[in-house]
Amino acid sequence: MRWFVRILVFLLVVPLALVAAFPQILRCQLIDHAADFQRLAPGVWVDKQTPERQRVYLLFEIHEARKRLEALWNSPAQSRAEVIYCQTPEQYGRYCQDGEGAGCSLGTPWGDSWVIINPYGRNPDVLAHELCHDELFTRLGWLKTQRQIPQWFNEGLALMIDQRFTTTTDSLHRFEEFTDHWQRQSKGQQIVLDLTELESLRDFFSGSSERVMLAYMTSGREVARWLSVVGRQGLGKLVDAIWKGEEFGDAYRRLEQEAQGKR
The missing domain is CATH 3.40.30 (Glutaredoxin)
Structure with a gap:
């Protein structure tokens, strides 16, 4: 009872x-x-x-x-x-x-x-x-x-269908465009954010508006890079793996390594 x-x-x-x-x-x-x-x-x-x-x-x-x-x-x-x-x-x-x-x-x-x-x-x-x-x-x-989901991935994924910062829907070209934005926002890589600094909601949105924009560009660049490797099917596989109990970081890296191994 x-x-x-x-x-x-x-x-x-x-x-x-x-x-x-x-x-x-x-x-x-x-x-x-x-x-x-x-x-x-x-x-x-x-x-x-x-x-x-x-x-x-x-x-x-x-x-x-x-x-x-x-x-x-x-x-x-x-x-x-x-x-x-x-x-x-x-x-x-x-x-x-x-x-x-x-x-x-x-x-x-x-x-x-x-x-x-x-x-x-x-x-x-x-x-x-x-x-x-x-x-x-x-x-x-x-x-x-x-x-399980770090904020950088959540925000970066949402940027893949948000055309305010890019003009293409192709993930490879999005990586190139986000890299250009990231270079400008980081002032030529003078100010760089590590993904580990963007894992929580509070961490992602802390600081000035310039810092938050850099967080967005850092996240968009990383997710676009990852999707260009694993393809759209990789996103579904990632969610399935997490649903079955695999840790996000482990599944994220494993799927990228598997995709690279097939090339």
Whole structure:
């Protein structure tokens, strides 16, 4: 009987603690009761003041973002995140933890997830970027994503379908473009970040805006390099290996070595 009580307490305490620590999750959870939002389509919420033209564009941009997502994973998207489109920075701040950036993604241990877009983030790049975070979360689950996936990989992978910094979808050419960006951002390699300095969310986003941009370019360069070696099928193999219990670092290196051995 004790084990039943412990499980029951866990199931009650964890959601309550999460909601207390992140009130934005509660607001997302109750979006269908929000006075200033309405459902535009299944899983898509917009401020009631959103002009009709923006509503049409938003649905098109979500569709385009999902197409990029499926091309990267080479399989149908599993992400079921609900999209919340805000009209003002203040409104966006109520649903995103720090209120900064063009968009953010939130997920819970029980599987609910949301992509929140600010007034300036309504485009396929931001949507694809945030949906990519959610795709990884959906495929691995909340716990494995939190414990196993370093932030540099999470961000670098999202940059593979975010065309704000590159013009090509080919991973090899993306590596070259990210290398150029990285060279400029590191001031000719005078300021270099090691991947071990970018493993946690806090580490990745600490420091100045220039340091954060260098973190992005470092991550994008590394993931583009890795994908150019293992191919798109390598991404699916990586997730499968982690799901079966292999450590991220071990699987990441093993798949690259195996791909190089076949050349």
